[in-house]
Amino acid sequence: MSIVTVQLGQCGNQVGQELFDVICKDAHDGQKKGYNDASTERFFHETTTGDLSSRAVLIDMEPKVINHSMSKAAKSGRWRYGEKSHFSQKQGSGNNWANGFCVHGPRHREAMEDLVRREVERCDRLAGVMTMMSVAGGTGSGVGTYVTQCLREVYPNSFILNHLTWPYDSGEVIVQNYNSVLTLSHLYGLSDAILVHENDTVHRICAQLLNIKHISFGDVNRVIAHQLASVLQPALTTDSYGVYSRNPLGELVSSLACHPEYKLLSVCSIPQVASSSMAYSVFSWPGLLKHLRQMLISNTKMEEGIDWQVRAPPAHCGGAESARSFRTTVFNTSLANLLILRGKDVFSAEADGFQEAALYTSWLPSREAFSMWKSPVSFNQYEKSATLVSNSQTLLKPLDNMVRKAWNMFASRAYIHQYTKFGIAEEDFLDSFTSLEQVLSSYIQLG
Amino acid sequence: MHPSKRAVKVKEVIGVLCKLLTATGLDSVPTPEVFRRAKFNCGPEVEDPFWRLLASVLKTCNIISVDASPKLPGTSDYRKLVAVGLWQNGYHIDWIKCVRERGEECNPCSRDLLLALGWLLATGTLETMLAHRAQQLDSTWLEPAGVTPPTVHGAQMDHSSLRKLQWLIGSLRFQRRSLLSMQEEWSKLMNMVLSVCFPSSSSSSSTFISDSNSALQEECVRMQELCHLLKSYVDWKHTEKLFWAWMDSVVECHATDKREVCLVDQDAKVSANRSRAVCHHGNQRLECFNYMLLGLLTVQEMRGQRREKEEPRRRWVTEGDDKLLAERDSRTLPDMLQTSSPLSPCLSTHISPGPLRQAYRVRLQGETEMPHSCSPAEKPSYGAVLAGKLQASEASRLLLLTEASLLERKERCQRANRMQLQEMIGRLEDLVLIAP
Numbered sequence: 001m002s003i004v005t006v007q008l009g010q011c012g013n014q015v016g017q018e019l020f021d022v023i024c025k026d027a028h029d030g031q032k033k034g035y036n037d038a039s040t041e042r043f044f045h046e047t048t049t050g051d052l053s054s055r056a057v058l059i060d061m062e063p064k065v066i067n068h069s070m071s072k073a074a075k076s077g078r079w080r081y082g083e084k085s086h087f088s089q090k091q092g093s094g095n096n097w098a099n100g101f102c103v104h105g106p107r108h109r110e111a112m113e114d115l116v117r118r119e120v121e122r123c124d125r126l127a128g129v130m131t132m133m134s135v136a137g138g139t140g141s142g143v144g145t146y147v148t149q150c151l152r153e154v155y156p157n158s159f160i161l162n163h164l165t166w167p168y169d170s171g172e173v174i175v176q177n178y179n180s181v182l183t184l185s186h187l188y189g190l191s192d193a194i195l196v197h198e199n200d201t202v203h204r205i206c207a208q209l210l211n212i213k214h215i216s217f218g219d220v221n222r223v224i225a226h227q228l229a230s231v232l233q234p235a236l237t238t239d240s241y242g243v244y245s246r247n248p249l250g251e252l253v254s255s256l257a258c259h260p261e262y263k264l265l266s267v268c269s270i271p272q273v274a275s276s277s278m279a280y281s282v283f284s285w286p287g288l289l290k291h292l293r294q295m296l297i298s299n300t301k302m303e304e305g306i307d308w309q310v311r312a313p314p315a316h317c318g319g320a321e322s323a324r325s326f327r328t329t330v331f332n333t334s335l336a337n338l339l340i341l342r343g344k345d346v347f348s349a350e351a352d353g354f355q356e357a358a359l360y361t362s363w364l365p366s367r368e369a370f371s372m373w374k375s376p377v378s379f380n381q382y383e384k385s386a387t388l389v390s391n392s393q394t395l396l397k398p399l400d401n402m403v404r405k406a407w408n409m410f411a412s413r414a415y416i417h418q419y420t421k422f423g424i425a426e427e428d429f430l431d432s433f434t435s436l437e438q439v440l441s442s443y444i445q446l447g
Numbered sequence: 448m449h450p451s452k453r454a455v456k457v458k459e460v461i462g463v464l465c466k467l468l469t470a471t472g473l474d475s476v477p478t479p480e481v482f483r484r485a486k487f488n489c490g491p492e493v494e495d496p497f498w499r500l501l502a503s504v505l506k507t508c509n510i511i512s513v514d515a516s517p518k519l520p521g522t523s524d525y526r527k528l529v530a531v532g533l534w535q536n537g538y539h540i541d542w543i544k545c546v547r548e549r550g551e552e553c554n555p556c557s558r559d560l561l562l563a564l565g566w567l568l569a570t571g572t573l574e575t576m577l578a579h580r581a582q583q584l585d586s587t588w589l590e591p592a593g594v595t596p597p598t599v600h601g602a603q604m605d606h607s608s609l610r611k612l613q614w615l616i617g618s619l620r621f622q623r624r625s626l627l628s629m630q631e632e633w634s635k636l637m638n639m640v641l642s643v644c645f646p647s648s649s650s651s652s653s654t655f656i657s658d659s660n661s662a663l664q665e666e667c668v669r670m671q672e673l674c675h676l677l678k679s680y681v682d683w684k685h686t687e688k689l690f691w692a693w694m695d696s697v698v699e700c701h702a703t704d705k706r707e708v709c710l711v712d713q714d715a716k717v718s719a720n721r722s723r724a725v726c727h728h729g730n731q732r733l734e735c736f737n738y739m740l741l742g743l744l745t746v747q748e749m750r751g752q753r754r755e756k757e758e759p760r761r762r763w764v765t766e767g768d769d770k771l772l773a774e775r776d777s778r779t780l781p782d783m784l785q786t787s788s789p790l791s792p793c794l795s796t797h798i799s800p801g802p803l804r805q806a807y808r809v810r811l812q813g814e815t816e817m818p819h820s821c822s823p824a825e826k827p828s829y830g831a832v833l834a835g836k837l838q839a840s841e842a843s844r845l846l847l848l849t850e851a852s853l854l855e856r857k858e859r860c861q862r863a864n865r866m867q868l869q870e871m872i873g874r875l876e877d878l879v880l881i882a883p
Contacts (some may be wrong), residue, residue, distance in 0.1 A: 258617030364608035
């Protein structure tokens with residue numbers, strides 16, 4: 001079972017390159033053969049010369065980033081991108097979602113679909129397609145949304161996971177909130193699940209956990225790649241019966257995002273320490289899981305500054321009562337959680353703390369809401385590591401901020417003409433706002 | 448389509464059906480030519496294969512017991528068993544009842560058997576046999592587990608239940624996708640296995656696969672048979688329409704014959720011999736026409752009878768007819784039909800131009816019209832029958848006469864109806880009728 005990755009725009013292409021790098025390094029650094037083979041089948045295919053070529057398609061409206069990513073991959077000596085698996089143009093989308101979605105996407109649809117089709121045909125069995133993009137710019141968000149729409153049409157029975165990088169709250173692009181709102185509202189109807197990384201959170205991890213002084217996009221991308229790879233690398237799942245799962249995307253979305261109103265997934269992973277500190281760190285499963293659980297319920301996105309005061313509501317307080325009592329605190333209610341444990345003595349790890357009914361919404365029993373994958377192979381040089389993919393209220397606040405800021409701009413009609421000139425009407429904006437308000441409302445009602 | 452081309456096409460379609468029936472594991476499938484001849488009732492050499500085929504279908508579908516079935520199709524028990532099977536499958540037709548009760552005395556013709564087969568195919572036995580055979584061939588076949596649908600307790604669809612339901616629906620959708628993907632992979636792998644095992648043709652496979660791999664070989668053969676079976680079914684589904692159109696024509700033939708038999712031999716019992724149905728030849732069209740005329744007038748009489756019950760007297764009924772009408776009022780339709788025949792044991796030409804009512808009693812009668820159920824003592828002599836034969840010119844004259852009488856009568860009916868309508872309109876004072 002293989003995953004075809006579509007990297008879109010500057011962010012998608014940079015994060016994608018880092019992701020393949022981490023996966024390849026992890027799978028081939030003295031790991032077990034079964035794990036190695038499963039990982040290779042999932043993300044790479046062997047060329048006639050015996051090299052590993054990633055099952056990826058690179059799309060951008062400017063050639064610079066694609067060329068850089070391809071040369072970086074080739075330089076690694078472990079893997080490379082397919083020679084003809086990329087598509088680029090001379091002119092970008094100008095950070096305008098409408099330009100990407102209405103102009104560049106339709107204009108180059110055939111070429112982009114053809115690239116994806118070629119990669120799909122190389123797979124013995126397609127596990128699904130994963131698109132990687134940011135929501136702030138024009139190509140990643142606009143063309144990315146358009147490509148997702150095409151993929152849904154062409155592969156109606158395949159799993160589609162969208163990996164999105166949300167921009168810094170302080171702002172990278174003036175119209176980033178418009179682009180984000182338009183992207184998210186459209187993807188909500190197309191994607192099976194939307195896995196989100198927030199630049200702000202990752203930046204804090206770089207600064208506080210990894211002790212990086214001058215944080216670059218490369219550092220941020222590496223953290224994202226690490227977390228993403230810890231989800232996507234082979235693992236033993238409940239449905240895989242003692243072998244590495246062959247349906248990673250299917251099992252991921254089946255565990256977490258069966259409900260059409262709840263598709264936003266967040267990831268957090270521990271431990272994450274600077275490589276210089278690795279030698280002096282000792283981790284135990286109970287300790288890691290205790291931290292991770294507290295991070296989940298207190299909505300702390302990294303293993304630093306965890307609020308230990310937050311407690312799960314008592315068992316007898318259910319539903320609305322629970323929500324009222326604990327809304328004042330920062331208790332984070334989950335719809336579903338997937339815990340992925342990798343490393344030494346993994347089978348001795350107990351995750352009872354994640355199976356408490358109080359952690360979850362009242363209408364989904366915890367036995368259905370909680371899943372766990374395990375792999376005895378240590379991941380990316382961490383002897384033990386735990387990753388939590390969560391469909392919870394974690395993203396409620398950043399999403400609310402995003403929608404609020406976009407609405408404020410829209411109320412004053414700021415930059416709207418930049419979108420209407422490419423064919424996005426004010427009604428389209430209103431539809432998008434309505435759709436995201438519904439998402440916000442659904443997540444609020446979880447508690 | 449040109450008739451000859453259509454005939455060829457029909458034969459091909461029947462061939463497809465025969466192929467499919469053979470692929471489902473039936474051991475006695477007649478050739479397409481036998482099917483074709485069965486439509487025209489071509490005697491016992493066509494009937495026997497159909498008895499066997501029907502028995503085989505009923506056995507495969509477990510409608511009749513395999514152990515209970517006698518070997519020879521000609522025997523009474525064999526036919527009774529098939530009749531019982533057809534009856535159980537909902538085919539409730541006269542000859543089935545007759546065979547069940549009287550066994551060998553009843554002798555349904557091959558067309559009857561063909562129609563019975565058509566019934567079986569139309570009621571889904573083909574699909575049952577297909578599933579049965581596929582189950583035998585496919586080692587990976589799993590009986591669907593008995594899944595009880597979850598019940599909604601108290602039928603309370605509150606907010607939480609609805610959300611849970613939406614989640615479950617989503618979960619099922621994802622499961623379906625995963626299964627589809629697995630099925631695709633399974634097909635690809637199976638294709639690879641088959642292409643390795645049978646690189647060019649199946650004939651070379653026996654040399655390629657050693658005896659030690661007999662299990663694999665058997666599996667491959669089974670898979671090929673399964674593919675063949677499914678392909679046959681797909682071919683059948685593509686051409687099925689034409690087969691049923693042809694079956695319609697069989698039904699039409701059957702219906703036409705039945706009408707004729709009704710006229711030819713009112714008193715005939717079910718055990719009447721088949722030659723009657725076979726030997727129409729030249730008289731067939733005349734008989735059809737005769738039937739049509741009689742039918743037409745019978746309908747008219749029935750209508751008249753109804754009206755007469757409402758209004759005993761009508762202006763358009765002549766005085767001479769009154770007696771006849773009065774007589775008829777007390778009789779049923781079969782009675783009326785019976786009264787027509789005594790007038791003409793072989794050819795009722797006692798037509799008098801005056802009483803029009805007798806015009807429709809003119810009937811052409813060939814040798815087939817012999818009352819077969821009569822005892823030899825009651826049978827009219829062959830000479831008398833021959834004497835009753837009609838010359839073509841005479842028949843033509845009589846037909847013309849009948850036609851003229853009918854037209855005249857039609858006109859009178861129309862006139863009477865018109866007058867009646869006017870009377871009715873006259874009575875409806877408040878109603879204004881606007882001509883269209």
